Amino acid sequence: MILPALAFFCVGLHVGQGDTRGPESLPRPSISAWPSWMVPVNSEVTLQCSAPTGEVNFVLRKGRNSVKSSASPDSPEGNFPSVKFPFPDLTHSDAGEYTCEYYRRMSPSIRSPSSDVLLLVVTGYLAKPSLQAHHRGLVTAGENVTLHCQKPRYITDSHVFALLKKGTPTPIQLHSQRGKETDFSLQSVTVSDTGNYSCVFYQPHPPFWASGPSDHIEVWVTDETESDERAGTLGTTEIIPIVTCASLFLLAAFLLAAFLFIYKSTCCGAARNRKTKRYHSSKNPEVVTDASPAMMSSFPALDEGSQESRAEEPQGVMYAELNARALSEGPSNQMAQSLETCVYSTLKT
Missing domain, CATH: 2.60.40.10 (Immunoglobulins)
Structure with missing residues (x-):
């Protein structure tokens, strides 16, 4: 009796294990x-x-x-x-x-x-939030950038804030906030963090309404080496125009001075040549060769006293005396005078 009962128990146990297998x-x-x-x-x-x-x-x-x-x-x-x-x-x-x-x-x-x-x-069902940057202008690699996202004042429900970057399909940061605003921090930024950022907020529960994206903010990250090269380039481009302007000014001044010198030399030389042609120089007193007969009769001969006194005068000075009597007599009398009357002047060489 014991053996049949034990065999029946084992068979039942095996069947039970098979039924419990899912x-x-x-x-x-x-x-x-x-x-x-x-x-x-x-x-x-x-x-x-x-x-x-x-x-x-x-x-x-x-x-x-x-x-x-x-x-x-x-x-x-x-x-x-x-x-x-x-x-x-x-x-x-x-x-x-x-x-x-x-x-x-x-x-x-x-x-x-x-x-x-x-x-x-x-996105696009709720009013868009605003996004502001605590850091303005260029950002050097290694610095931290904080972007502040804020919902409109009349929206008071709890939402999840998401930070978006143009060109990246999924949000780069998510913040669950009960308040109206949150800060997104970009730690130790690199050049690859350069781009346009915006933020949205949405409900984490049905019906899952979401806002439109905020106006974007551009974050520009530069490397220190690039900043130094840019500064060096700007310095060079600022110096070049200054040097160029100074050179042009000096060149213009030089050309002007040369032009004035040449013009003065040309004019003075021409005047001196005209005077030299009008007078014939010799050991005797000069005779005016291009004077008209009327002019020649109007100047009396110079006396020896006046010649001696003028001998002491500086070189290159010419003197002449007018014949007042000849001028008062009129043209007819002047033509009647002898042509032997000459005008003398002293030209010291």
Whole structure:
């Protein structure tokens, strides 16, 4: 009696263990959004689900509701099958929490666990915040930059603040704040941190409304070596115009002085030549060769006393005396005078 009873107990135990074994478990899928999980209204986004096994059908869920399903295409060996769910022309009602799961085509009753939750945020429903920088102007690499984001005053609900950078699809920082403002800090910035920044805020709970992006702020980060080279370049470009202007001024002054010297020499030389041509120099007193007969009759001969006194005068000075009587007699008398009357002057050489 004991042996049949023991055999029956072992058989029952084996059957019980078989009944408690659950269905075959499947790995969790993954979900992603392209180009980003935060996108503006009226744009397009694509949600992609992937599984580590082949020949499966995917189901996309928003919350607990199934919104889309699709069979994965056959994938080459080594690649996980995936399927894309496009959302063209987004509306604010498309915002929400999305997950995906899959099941094998031969075993539709066995489903995988849900993927991680992906929050899709559609911006542009609430008024945009303001963004300000505590540091203005150029920023040297290694410094810290603080950007201050603030909601409009009439919005008092709790929101999540997100810092965006143009060219980067996903937010670079997230802050959960109950207040109206928050500070984003960029620590030890590098040249790669240069760019245009903006911020948004959104609800972390349904209906997940989000603001439009703030006006952007440009952050310009320079390396110390680049700053030194730029300063050296600016110094050189400032010195060159000064040197050039000084050189041009000196050249103009030199040309002006040379022109005045040449002009003065030319004029004086011409005047001296004219005077030399008019007078003939000899040991005897000079005779005016180009004077008219009337002018010659108007000047009496110089006496010896006046010649001796003028001999003491400086060289190069010419003297002449007018014949007042001849001038008062008129032209007819002047023509009647003898042509022997000459005018003498002393030219000392």
